[in-house]
Each structure stands twice: as C-alpha cells, then as structure tokens.
Amino acid sequence: MSDSRRQSEISLVVNGERKTLRAYPMERLLDVLRRQLGFTGAKEGCGEGECGSCSVLVDGVLVNSCLVPILQADGTNIITIEGLTEAPEFHHLQQAFLACGGAQCGICTPGIIMAACYLLSKKPQPKSEDIREGLSGNLCRCTGYAQICEAVSEAAAVDNARHKDATGVNDR
Ligand code: FES
C-alpha cells in the first residue's frame, strides 16, 4: 500500500509519449498534466466532477481528470486535447465550432471537444439526442448549447461526407 505522505514514481503514456514522474498518490491527474507535464489544454472549472472542463481519455474512456488521483492513472494511456490533433474529427470539430459560434470564453471548449470526439468515434452519425447525451457531462456558461450541438452535428456531417468520398460507401 502506498503512503499518501510520500511521493511515488508514476509512469504513464500521455499522447503517445511515455512519462515518468514523482507525485503524491492523491495528487489529481489534472494537476499533474497541467503543472508537471505542461498539458494545459484540460481546464479546471468546478474541480469536483460536475463541469467536464478537465475531460481526458484514460485508456480510451472519457473521464474528469479532476477526480482521478494520479496513483490510479499509473500505467495508463492518457489522451489530452493536445493529443487529438491527428484525429480527423478534431479538425472538423474545430472548423464547425468556429463556423457555428460554439465557443465563447473557451473554458469549457477543450472538454467539450474531447467529449464530442469521443462521441463521434463511437457514433459517427449521431442523432441530436445522442449529441445532447454525449455532451451531458459538459457544462457551458456562455453559449446556451444550441451552437455547440449544431457544431457537433455539422462536424459529423462533414466527416461522413469525406468518408463517403474517400471510400465510396456510406457504411458508418
Ligand atoms: S473541473 Fe473537473 S469536472 Fe469540473
């Protein structure tokens, strides 16, 4: 059992790169990502698992990094918003958020893009209720959500059209 007063060695893969560091077991994954590793894309909103601003993927699952003690993340594979830039959905989402006005102050935006990418990777042709459900863990104080949902829908449409052009089939 680890001693919470002593730092432990933690090893994890972040955005494809192995990182080894020392941290107190109960330090939050969010803080380690931002302060020790410099991945400041994940934002702190509520700090208590309610707003989704700090969303990252841990072993392929969307989680609130403010709720994850670093010890639990030892040995995992983490993707932050900085690591999503190669995903085709990411570029379509960026464009669609700009076009639809889906981002204002931007605090919620990285978490929402993470959740939207996760949704589109699982469900490339989401209905509006899928989008609402997929983003239900992400709060935005500025936009009123309509533009955000529209942006995700728009990104899905572009992504599917490109896929159809590239493969000749609409198999998603
Ligand atoms: S900061 Fe993590 S859920 Fe709000």
Ligand code: FES
């Ligand atoms: S754009 Fe400001 S909180 Fe969402």
